[in-house]
Amino acid sequence: MQLRELMELNRTRRKFDQSQPIDVGTLEALVELTRFMPSGMNKQPLKYIVTTEPDQCDAIFPLLGWAGYLPDWKGPDKGEQPTGYIIMMLDTAIADSPGCDHGIACQSIMLGAVEQGLGGCIIATVNRKKLARIFDLDDRFEILMVLALGVPAQEVVIEPLPSDGDIKYWSGENGRHHVPKRSLDELLIGRFPAK
Known part of the structure; x- marks a missing residue:
């Protein structure tokens, strides 16, 4: 696919075919794309958690805000929920701020997802405290975004x-x-x- 086509296909997806799971290796490969992106001062302060484990996905789902312009919609129904998540964090032991690295990383991951026939939603409305407890995160990791991924169904x-x-x-x-x-x-x- 040419870049223009990838960009046009790279829409925010909020409904997925939950009967088609994602392999955790696919999420790892998407994160690996971020190794090759520019990083402010080359600090590379972003860290990630990837999961396709159903119990963890079920625990993450209610901690996310899905669509600000659709206030009556609480997110996708069972059967249409993401089958994988990438949690993007700032390692504050490396940098005080992500600068614009997290934006570049999100776009890199989403373009890679589209190329793999996947879709996703970049979510910044997150209950960060509860999410940090699920993964027992050290205080040095600041949750920036959650990328919800799956096979698009919308x-x-x-x-x-x-x-x-x-x-x-x-x-x-x-x-x-x-x-x-x-x-x-x-x-x-x-x-x-x-x-």
Whole structure:
């Protein structure tokens, strides 16, 4: 796949085919992609936990916030929940801040997931204290993000931003998830030479 195609397929997925488990080795391979990414001052302060263990997945699931623009939706139903998680942490013994490393790492992992036929959701709304207790984490590890992964079971459609500028995503007919995106002309505030 070309990069443009990977980017277009790399949509946030919130429903998965739970009957198709992920192998933990697949998650390890996705984390390994982050070894090759740029890192501020080359500190490489990110650490990870990967799990596909069903009991751990069941324990992680209720600790996550799923869709801020869908306040009545508490996340995917049983049978549509993620079959694997990558917990991304900052090792504060290495750095005080992740800088932008965690953003680069999330995108690297998600692009790798798409290439493998998987989908995922990058989640920052996390009950960090309870999650840290599940894995008995040392205080030096600060949970940054949880990446929920699985075989996608929902179609995501990119829509042009409506004339009122509303950026909120929504679920429509047949379970399709609609995501408005700004046009290239809205992103560019300068073009030199001008067309």
